[in-house]
Amino acid sequence: xxxxxxxxxxxxxxxxxxxxxxxxxxxxxxxxxxxxxxxxxxxxxxxxxxxxxxxxxxxxxxxxxxxxxxxxxxxxxxxxxxxxxxxxxxxxxxxxxxxxxxxxxxxxxxxxxxxxxxxxxxxxxxxxxxxxxxxxxxxxxxxxxxxxxxxxxxxxxxxxxxxxxxxxxxxxxxxxxxxxxxxxxxxxxxxxxxxxxxxxxxxxxxxxxxxxxxxxxxxxxxxxxxxxxxxxxxxxxxxxxxxxxxxxxxxxxxxxxxxxxxxxxxxxxxxxxxxxxxxxxxxxxxxxxxxxx
Amino acid sequence: xxxxxxxxxxxxxxxxxxxxxxxxxxxxxxxxxxxxxxxxxxxxxxxxxxxxxxxxxxxxxxxxxxxxxxxxxxxxxxxxxxxxxxxxxxxxxxxxxxxxxxxxxxxxxxxxxxxxxxxxxxxxxxxxxxxxxxxxxxxxxxxxxxxxxxxxxxxxxxxxxxxxxxxxxxxxxxxxxxxxxxxxxxxxxxxxxxxxxxxxxxxxxxxxxxxxxxxxxxxxxxxxxxxxxxxxxxxxxxxxxxxxxxxxxxxxxxxxxxxxxxxxxxxxxxxxxxxxxxxxxxxxxxxxxxxxxxxxxxxxxxxxxxxxxxxxxxxxxxxxxxxxxxxxxxxxxxxxxxxxxxxxxxxxxxxxxxxxxxxxxxxxxxxxxxxxxxxxxxxxxxxxxxxxxxxxxxxxxxxxxxxxxxxxxxxxxxxxxxxxxxxxxxxxxxxxxxxxxxxxxxxxxxxxxxxxxxxxxxxxxxxxxxxxxxxxxxxxxxxxxxxxxxxxxxxxxxxxxxxxxxxxxxxxxxxxxxxxxxxxxxxxxxxxxxxxxxxxxxxxxxxxxxxxxxxxxxxxxxxxxxxxxxxxxxxxxxxxxxxxxxxxxxxxxxxxxxxxxxxxxx
Numbered sequence: 001x002x003x004x005x006x007x008x009x010x011x012x013x014x015x016x017x018x019x020x021x022x023x024x025x026x027x028x029x030x031x032x033x034x035x036x037x038x039x040x041x042x043x044x045x046x047x048x049x050x051x052x053x054x055x056x057x058x059x060x061x062x063x064x065x066x067x068x069x070x071x072x073x074x075x076x077x078x079x080x081x082x083x084x085x086x087x088x089x090x091x092x093x094x095x096x097x098x099x100x101x102x103x104x105x106x107x108x109x110x111x112x113x114x115x116x117x118x119x120x121x122x123x124x125x126x127x128x129x130x131x132x133x134x135x136x137x138x139x140x141x142x143x144x145x146x147x148x149x150x151x152x153x154x155x156x157x158x159x160x161x162x163x164x165x166x167x168x169x170x171x172x173x174x175x176x177x178x179x180x181x182x183x184x185x186x187x188x189x190x191x192x193x194x195x196x197x198x199x200x201x202x203x204x205x206x207x208x209x210x211x212x213x214x215x216x217x218x219x220x221x222x223x224x225x226x227x228x229x230x231x232x233x234x235x236x237x238x239x240x241x242x243x244x245x246x247x248x249x250x251x252x253x254x255x256x257x258x259x260x261x262x263x264x265x266x267x268x269x270x271x272x273x274x275x276x277x278x279x280x281x282x283x284x285x286x287x288x289x290x291x292x293x
Numbered sequence: 294x295x296x297x298x299x300x301x302x303x304x305x306x307x308x309x310x311x312x313x314x315x316x317x318x319x320x321x322x323x324x325x326x327x328x329x330x331x332x333x334x335x336x337x338x339x340x341x342x343x344x345x346x347x348x349x350x351x352x353x354x355x356x357x358x359x360x361x362x363x364x365x366x367x368x369x370x371x372x373x374x375x376x377x378x379x380x381x382x383x384x385x386x387x388x389x390x391x392x393x394x395x396x397x398x399x400x401x402x403x404x405x406x407x408x409x410x411x412x413x414x415x416x417x418x419x420x421x422x423x424x425x426x427x428x429x430x431x432x433x434x435x436x437x438x439x440x441x442x443x444x445x446x447x448x449x450x451x452x453x454x455x456x457x458x459x460x461x462x463x464x465x466x467x468x469x470x471x472x473x474x475x476x477x478x479x480x481x482x483x484x485x486x487x488x489x490x491x492x493x494x495x496x497x498x499x500x501x502x503x504x505x506x507x508x509x510x511x512x513x514x515x516x517x518x519x520x521x522x523x524x525x526x527x528x529x530x531x532x533x534x535x536x537x538x539x540x541x542x543x544x545x546x547x548x549x550x551x552x553x554x555x556x557x558x559x560x561x562x563x564x565x566x567x568x569x570x571x572x573x574x575x576x577x578x579x580x581x582x583x584x585x586x587x588x589x590x591x592x593x594x595x596x597x598x599x600x601x602x603x604x605x606x607x608x609x610x611x612x613x614x615x616x617x618x619x620x621x622x623x624x625x626x627x628x629x630x631x632x633x634x635x636x637x638x639x640x641x642x643x644x645x646x647x648x649x650x651x652x653x654x655x656x657x658x659x660x661x662x663x664x665x666x667x668x669x670x671x672x673x674x675x676x677x678x679x680x681x682x683x684x685x686x687x688x689x690x691x692x693x694x695x696x697x698x699x700x701x702x703x704x705x706x707x708x709x710x711x712x713x714x715x716x717x718x719x720x721x722x723x724x725x726x727x728x729x730x731x732x733x734x735x736x737x738x739x740x741x742x743x744x745x746x747x748x749x750x751x752x753x754x755x756x757x758x759x760x761x762x763x764x765x766x767x768x769x770x771x772x773x774x775x776x777x778x779x780x781x782x783x784x785x786x787x788x789x790x791x792x793x794x795x796x797x798x799x800x801x802x803x804x805x806x807x808x809x810x811x812x813x814x815x816x817x818x819x820x821x822x823x824x825x826x827x828x829x830x831x832x833x834x835x836x837x838x839x840x841x842x843x844x845x846x847x848x849x850x851x852x853x854x855x856x857x858x859x860x861x862x863x864x865x866x867x868x869x870x871x872x873x874x875x876x877x878x879x880x881x882x883x884x885x886x887x888x889x890x891x892x893x894x895x
Contacts, residue, residue, distance in 0.1 A: 035407045037414075086592055092406040093353040097541065098591045100355065104538065104584025111577035219534065223418055226411050234407070261426045268419035275404045275412055 002134040007256045008249060009137060013145030015248025017206050020148045021221075022228040022240040023155060024199030030172035030235035031192040034084065034095040038103040040222030042197050045106060046072050046204020047121075047213050048114050054121050054208075061121045061209050062147050069151075069201035076197025080190050088189070103218060110215040120212040144206040151202045152241075155195070159237070168192050172235065220264055224251075227267030230274050233284020242282055307553060314458060318451055327450055331522060333563035334457035335361070338515040339536075340543035340555030341464040346508040347541070348549035349477055350501065351484025352405070356397075356413030357540050359420045360390045360509040362531035364516025366424065369437040369526050379439060380456070383517040390513020391506045398505040402498055405487060414534070421532035436527030439520060453522040457515060461556070464511035469552055470755075471507060475746065478758040480504050481550070482744050485733035492693050493745035494719035494803055503754060512540075538583055539566060545590050548597030557598060645704075646671040646807055646838045647692065652701035654687055654862075661687040662698070663862030669807065674829060674839040676849045676870075679859030680883055685842045686728060688859065689809050692840075693725040694718045706806060720748050724805030728812045728842075730792035734785035738776060738795050741784050742767040745802040770798040774828065790817035797828070807838045814845040826852050850874065858882065 025039045049071065050064040079102065087094040125139040159165035170178040171188045179185045207213065207221075228247045232239025247267065255263045274281055317330060343357045364386035372379040401412045424431045431437070444452060471477040479500040482490040491497050520526045539562050547558030565586075569579040594601065647669040654662040662684045669675045677685050690696040692703055694715035703711040710718055732741050743759045759767075771777040774794040779787065787795065793813065800808055813829070814822040826848060829839055843849045849856065850870040858866040858873060860882035866873050873879055 029407075033407075035410070083588065083592065090595065092410065093347075093351075094591050094595065096353065096355070096407065096410045097545075098588055100538070101584045101587035101591065104535070104580045105588065106584075108577040108580030108584060111580070116576065219418060223415060226414070230408070230411060262422075265419060265422055265426075268415040268422070271411060271415040272400050272419075275408055276400050276402075279403050279408060 003256065006135050006137070007252045009135065010141060011249030011252035012245060013137075013141045013248075014210070014252065015245035016145040016152065017148040017203060017210070018224065018228055018248050019241045019244035020152045020155070020199050020206075021203040022225050022232070022244045023152060023237055024196035024203075025225050026229045026232065026235055026237060026240040027168070027172075028193055028196035029229065030237070031168060031175075032088065032189050033092070034088070034193075035092070035099065035226075036193075036196065037096055037100040037222055038106065039196075039200060039225055040218035040220075041103040041106040041110075042072060042076070042200035043204045043207060043221055044213055044215060044218045045075075045110060046201045047208035048110055048119065048204075050205040050208045051114075051119050051121050054123075061123055061205055062143055065147065065151065065202040065205040068205045069198050072201030072204070073194045073198035076194040077190060079197070080193040084193065085190070103222070107215045107218060114215070116215055118212045118214045119208075121208040123209060126209070140209050144210050148203070148206055151199070155199065156237075164188075164191065168195075223264075223271075224267045227270045229281075230271050231281055233281030236281065236283040239281055239283030310556075315455075318449070318454055322449060324450075327454060329564055329567050331450065331454055331457060332566070333560045334454075334461050335515050335519050336539060336543055336563045337556045337559035338457070338461050338464045339512040339540040340547070340559045341461070341468050342508040342511045343540050344508075344544050344549060344551075344555045345468055345471055345480070346504045348544060348551070348555070349472065349484065350480040350504045352409055352501070352504070353541070354413040355410055355534065355537050355541070356415075356417035357508075357512065358531075358533055358536035359413075359417040360393065360512040361516040361519065361536060362420060362424070362528070363390050363393050363509075364513030365520035365526045365531045366431065366437075367513070368517035368520045369439055370431065372439045372521070373437055378443065379517070379521040380452070383456075383514050386517030387510045387514040390509040390516075393513075394505040394509035395502065398502040401505075402501070417532055417534060417537065421528045424528035424532065431528070434528060436525055436530075439524050439526070441524060442521070450522070453518060456518050460511055460515050460518070465552065465556065467507060467511065472552065473758055474754060475756050475758055476500060476503060476754040478740065478744055479746075479754075481736060482733050485735055486731050488695055488715075489727070489731040489733070490744075491715035492695060492719060492725050493799065494716045494748075495744070495746055496714075496716045496749045499749070500754075535579065535583060538587060539563075542583060542587050542590065545587070545595070545597055548599035548601070551597070551599045554597050554599035644671045645669060646706060647840065648702075648704040649688070649692065650702040650704070652688065652691055652703065653699045654684075654691055654696060655699050660862055662691065665701070665859065665863050667857045667864045667867060669838060669840050670855070671838055672833070672836065673855065674833050674841065674853045676853035676856040677840060677842045677859060678844070678846075678849060678856060683859045683882070684862040685859055686811060687862075689725060689811055689842065692718075693723055693809060716746070716749065719745070719803055719805075722803070722806035723809065724800035724803045724807070725809040726793070726796045726800055726811055726813065728815065730789065730796050732784035732787075732792055732796055732799070734783070736784055737781050738771065738784055738787070739764065739767055739780040741795055742770055742798050742802055745799060747803055767798070767802060770801050771795070773801070774798045775824070790821050793817060793825075794821075797825075801832070805837065807840065808832070810839060810841045810843075812843055813841060814843055814848045822848060 021039070021043060025036060028034060028036045046068045049068050050061050053059065053064045053067060054061040083102065084095065084098060087098055123140070128139045130137045130139060130142060159169060167178065167183045167188050168191070170181070170183055171185050171192070175185050178188070224247065228243040229240055231246060232241070232243030247270070250270070251263050251266050254266050314330070318327065339357060339361060343354065346352045347354060367386040367389040368379050368382045371382045371385070397412070397416055401409055404412055425433050427433065428435070442452070471480070479490065479495045482495055483497055483500060487497055516531070543558030543562045544555045545558070546561060547556065548554030565582060566579065569575060569582050645668040649668070650666050652662050652665045653660065665684065665688060677688065679685055687696070691698045694713060694717070698711055701711070702709060705718070705721060705723060708721065710721065733744060736744070740759070743763050746753065768777060768780065771780055774797055776791060776794050776798065779791065784792065784795065797813070813825050817825070822845065829852060833839060841849070841853060854869055855867055856870050856873045857864050858876070858879045865878050865882060866876045
């Protein structure tokens, strides 16, 4: 029983990290109808940046989010205006192929800069745990989960309470209507992409502490994040959070009760099942405009 | 039809390619170049296959290399267990590839666009994971060593080389044949607009599934040969997503939906792969080169080499030719009588061709159609009018099967059809045009009109895309709507009004008993509106029943009887035009004051 409770709590904590990352991905999809297949690579890139900052200065790696988040925001902005903006209207194939090719290039660049070996950020508290009764909760996971939830709440407040946030949501729901009421949809798209990528900044700092990583790790991460947004309903922010929590708990349960080797299979199986039986996901609504059989 | 193999210099190039390919081992025994050609052949086979589903069908897959792995592991797993030449197992590799393609197809039946790409990535990575995590069967990451070739070493790699060349010939032949059949035309129609394809009678899931299988089998067989050639396979090498990228890149670079483009692309990409691996140490440089190249192709040359060159040549040849623009509409001719009178089509008075009972469709909290019931008498021209948002187009979508109702029944010609898929309804005799025209934009006008299918049969898939009688019939229909002169124009090049006329001709190809017209007079000039009315009357005299959604009241009132009025998803009035016009409920619905109506009803 203790093992089960512990598994669930750890699943919820990692679910918070997933929720932050998946919110960025689903936000980009919702506003732009672009699946950013490079989201996983951005995350690993941010983890490497956090690693370099931590090993150079020794600051707490979780504090590096103050640097990685704005850095990834700027990076996303530049990448969007330089490349993705050109193919916004070219259909799903073009955007998937383009973001995937960016992912490959960045994977290669990271391999050249940091090497293709496994890296890990190990702060002093890495091997310590909180003990509550019989429960052992690793400090790194607790801190990481809490920081992620904090950033996620900040993102939600921004989207709900600011004019820019409302413009983003309006553009997601109906771009032409948003344009009509004075939202500069093109500028909103750039900002959305940058904000979506910025979540990988905070996420990368946290993930770097929780898991070892190498340039090729991005495949596992993008599969997991795609699994989450497919499960939650593509483009749905609440869906991303629900999907992330389910994914986190599902993975920790699989690790504990099946085998860690099969944990990676969880997202793939979820993708198959959801797209077969409920293609719109848990929270995705089918609208009048979506003509689908 | 667009010619896929232009005569001379192209034909000469292709012959030269095959002569060089087949003669090379006799001329040179340089192992480096033989290896390069063998790998290029594997890529070319994969690219030709992928082109069937991605180029023709529009389904982009990032998981295609999984079929290379399926073929390689089929042969590998059998070869280490059974003592026979691994070549024996190559056909079986094709069968396994087909089975996995059907499995993937079943999973992906309801997905398209982004979701489909995601599924293909998941498929590839899951396959890799299963091979890794099942070492008792597959030896996991340690990989499998296949037996060495048994033949006389003097033959070198010839058996691999020529069997792959034969597979490439097979793959290209398959692609060529498919492009010329109903299957290929259906796939292209799906690429252009899958839902529309279903409404003109194309059984899209079947077409999609066969496209998947056709694109997977050649590569799986090549994977079998390739495994034997390598003597060693492992999950990371065989289920490598970078290989998928190289296959896609071959298709894009050479030119998607062309016959030879993917082959050309493969013979450019693979040598580049060799350079990356041999000279630049593989790994990261391979990622940089192919990632960078794919980004450049997607951004700057999305159409690929072969179409680019063809366009340049075409433009040079066409220079000085007069374009057909602003031509006057030709007078409509009398329609030929139907070849076969539809069964039970003796226009009995009072018989209803279409009946809708208690139809409901909800979108989240919105009840777009809310208990709607009406009937369309056989032989009538019935109008369906109502304010914007009253649910007219949704009713059309429910009748033609584009959407499924939440409740209610649809009866057509004595048969309940609300459970049928759109193409089945088209086969029964329901044709439908769209409010905003939905022609297959990249097909010619003639191809658009020929595309509809009046039935489904397996033999049909292999029938010529445009048979003689079909082309004749299509030309007659184009003549009827006055668009014959435009038969070889791309649909995308037509004006909106012209597209409406072609879409009508397209629907007529189904020889429908009932035609649903969604705003036939919307957005076109008054003369064209008048002609549209004439054509509808003429078709009606020949026995076709119409249900028309339209906002142009003079047009509706002059043409239709009875008139059905829809408001808030329900029929609130029906009858002859002059009666409906006077009905206070109708005036209310149009002029506002809905709330009064609500209160009265409540």
